[in-house]
Amino acid sequence: MTQQFIEDEKIEWDQIDEGVERKIMAYDQSLMMVKINFQKGGIGPLHKHPHVQITHVQSGKFEVSIDGKKQILKSGDAFLVSSNLVHGVLCLEEGILIDTFSPMREDFL
Numbered sequence: 001m002t003q004q005f006i007e008d009e010k011i012e013w014d015q016i017d018e019g020v021e022r023k024i025m026a027y028d029q030s031l032m033m034v035k036i037n038f039q040k041g042g043i044g045p046l047h048k049h050p051h052v053q054i055t056h057v058q059s060g061k062f063e064v065s066i067d068g069k070k071q072i073l074k075s076g077d078a079f080l081v082s083s084n085l086v087h088g089v090l091c092l093e094e095g096i097l098i099d100t101f102s103p104m105r106e107d108f109l
Helices: none
Strands: 015-016 020-028 032-037 045-047 052-066 069-074 078-081 088-102
Touching: 032 052, 069 078
Parallel strands: none
Antiparallel strands: 015 020, 020 032, 032 088, 045 088, 052 069, 052 078, 052 088
């Protein structure tokens, strides 16, 4: 999946939970970009992983929890999760998050 040009409409959504679906947009061994679509009330449950994560809020509104701290983020905002910090989200208004991971998430494949 190391193609240089990625066309959104050619990638199908995968349902990962109630009210939550994702598309793996692109990756190589060192980096991965994933688009996640949330319906209002959709949850990205608290979890941790060794990957560094930066997430851009493309649209919607989310309550984001990182290492026990919570903040409401909206379209245009972003958050950074260092390796092994517990984090998760609650979707307050339908929206899309763009996750970037380093290194890539083999568990997503």
